[in-house]
Amino acid sequence: MAYTAEQLAGNCAFLTSIRFLAGQTRSMFDAGPRLARLLASHQRWLLTQTAYALHLEYDPRDPTSGFTAVRLTGRITAHKVASRNTVLAFIEELYTYRFIAHTPGDERRRPRHFEPATVSHQAMFAWIHANLAALDLLDGGERAAVFQANPSLMRLVQPRIARHCLEDAGWREPPAQVALFLWTEAGGLVVDNFMARMEPEDTEAGKFLVGRVETRALAADFMMSRTHLQRLLAKAAQRGCVGWHDEPRKTHLWISRDFVEEYCAWQAVKFAYVDEAFEWAKARIDALAG
Structure with a gap:
């Protein structure tokens, strides 16, 4: 039985899974920075997942199916994720x-x-594998191992995840604090960096310590402008999402418990769809084999 989003968000061990995935995402970025940036803002994540799903859903008997500019534009604009021009520019890139x-x-x-x-x-296979491995941490499951051993599951799993995530406003439209980061260029990489580095046991009055953050180095690392990163952090600080232990030097960062809880609840929506798609696809493969 797959987890529900509510079960995941309410699981005290879920933060460990979130932090594990953040670390895996960083490894994927190091392996292919330009490609990894396609998943580093929420709009691009939705575009990438939808485009890949369209490709896997191609039916040779239907020439209008598959990944075409018209199909991607239609599916994306129907949910007001991006304009037609943005979709076409994305495909060109x-x-x-x-x-x-x-x-x-x-x-x-x-x-x-x-x-x-x-x-x-x-990259897509690695992303799904990492999400399944993160789920395995919760219950000692073998999702990632099964997926690795049965790569044909990919054709069933990925389109189902992409469709459910695109159609669910709970995932498609992140809550305010999360959206502040995720709707910006490379914002997802910044959040992953903070999540991977924060110390869940080292907390004080609703804050988790992240540690030393050098904005110049972090911006260069993620191929974004330092000004953009500083503005992003300033907006987040105004909302109370993050803050600095050493004003005005601003070198040691904390992240609020409220932000972490909101982020985990949002991520739980996607993780639930990943788990559901895996269980559904595995049941179909098992039924055919049996």
């Missing part, structure tokens, strides 16, 4: 950096189909 390519034989056809490059397949 993917193509320019060779994260996608035209499906062989489609170069001159309409509609023109796209398919992910090998590196994109590997």
Whole structure:
């Protein structure tokens, strides 16, 4: 039985899973920074997951199916995630950096189909595997091992996660404090950095200690401008999401318990869909094998 979002958010061990995934995300960023940035803002996360799902859902008998500009634009604009121009610019960026390519034989056809490059397949597989491993930490499960041993599950699991996450406003529209980071360029990387570094046991009056944060180094690390990062942290500080132990030097950061709880509750929505999709796909594969 898959976890519900409420069960996950209420599990005292869930923060460990969140921090584990944050660390895994950092490793994925180090392995491929430009590709990892596609999941580093919420809008791009939704675009990437939806585009990949469209590719996996391609039916050769239906030439209008699959990953095309029209299909991605239609699905994304229907939920007011991005404008048509933003979607087209996103596809152009993917193509320019060779994260996608035209499906062989489609170069001159309409509609023109796209398919992910090998590196994109590997990154998506790694992302799902990391999420399953994070769930395994809660109950000693073997989701990640089963997924690794049965890569064909990917074709069933990923589109189901993407569709449910896009259609659920609880995930599609992050709560205010989370949205402050996640709707900005590379904001997800910043949150992951803080989550991975915070000390759950080292807390005081509703704050978790993150430690020393050098904005110049952090901005350079995530390929974002220092000014952008400083403005982001200033807005977050105004809302009480983060703060500094050593004003006015601003080198040692804390993150509020309220923010962490809000972030965990939001992440629980996605994790529940990951768990549900895995259990559903595994049951289908088992039924066919039996």
